[in-house]
Amino acid sequence: MFDSRHIKTFHEVVTRGSYSAAARALGYTQPAITQQMKALERAVGVPLFTRVGRGLRLTEAGEALARHAETILDSLGTAQRQIGALARLQAGRVRVCAFPSANATLIPAAMARLLADHPGIRVELLEAEPPESVQRLLRGECDIALAFQYPGVPAAELPPELVETPLLEDRLTVLLPVGHPLARRHAVRLADLADERWIAGCPRCRANLLHICADEGYTPDVVFTTDDNLAVQSLVAAGVGVALMPSLVLSFMCHAKVTGRLVEPHQHRRVTAYVLREHLRIPATALVLDELRRAAAARTGC
Structure with missing residues (x-):
């Protein structure tokens, strides 16, 4: 040598x-x-x-x-x-894998600030729902993974090499068609939705819906299941059923014939960023993670 x-x-x-x-x-x-x-x-x-x-x-x-x-x-x-x-953070590439509503909300806010201060950093965006986003991180296909977890739904055990960074609690709202009798209320009790037809989302979202409705003593009548947030809103607008929607989604997408109301008891999902422990020493990866924290904090405060 x-x-x-x-x-x-x-x-x-x-x-x-x-x-x-x-x-x-x-x-x-x-x-x-x-x-x-x-x-x-x-x-x-x-x-x-x-x-x-x-x-x-x-x-x-x-x-x-x-x-x-x-x-x-x-x-x-x-x-x-x-x-x-x-x-010196004058160059670098960071691959971020996130679920759709995070890619449409947290990512743009974080990237706008990042590129203004560090134009040499390049970020590649990938899209996957959890737990696939975390699996892609473990396979080396991305550097940061964003995922969400519902409190009452059991989570898979994560390997020790992963570092978990909580970002925010994303409140859930119930989507109702405009003119629905319950739309006049500021908040809607889950127990009052027992006789409604439901549109469910991704597998984790559907599991959460079944869990929280079971706590209220009934099984929801799920008539449609789709990962497409716009399709969910369109189905609600057409009067096909009601749905639970995270606040992140409603912040960038809202059908004119749909109204959202807070759910009682309070429901949320926890949004978290994951990174391999050793990658925290890579300046560009640590910087992107910091910007995601700042974007989440700004959204929590508004």
Whole structure:
């Protein structure tokens, strides 16, 4: 294994033509140059120089190394500059995998601030519902995963290498068609929706609906199931049924013929960011995570 310092010194010796000239150029003593060249020769296993009179001549091995030395040093310099840019947050790529409503709300707010302060950071957005988003993180397909969990629905045990960062509690509202008798209320009790038809969402959302309705003593009559938030609202607007919708969704999408009302008792889902513990040491990943926390805090406060 070559020491890059020795390669740099070797290149100076070849360029300057002598140990003494290389020592003056590098600010070393001549014995220090001699010791470095001896160490380099031990590393390559053959002599690199022969003395001719008071001068130096490259051996065949020395000529071979000289042909590559400048390329090696250029490559090392390029690598150092690129790594320095990553450390100074002047460059970097972060892959974020999130569920649709987070990609439409938290991500834009976080990315706007990030790109204003660090335009060299590039973020790639992927989309997946939990638990698939977390599985993609564990498979190395993304650097940060956003997921949600309902309090009453059992969560899978996560491996210890994952770091969990709570972002916000996303309140649930019931969607009713405009003109529904319960739409006149500020909040709607789940118990009063026992006779309604329901439109359910993703598997986790459906499981939560079944769980909270069971706590109220009934099984909801689920007539449609779809992951499409716009389709859910359109079905409610058409009078097909009612639905539970997270506040994140309602903040960017609201059908004109649908109204949302708070649910009693209070219901929410917990939105969390996950990252591999060792990736917290990567500056760009840590920065994106910080911006997601700030975007979530701003939304919580409004």
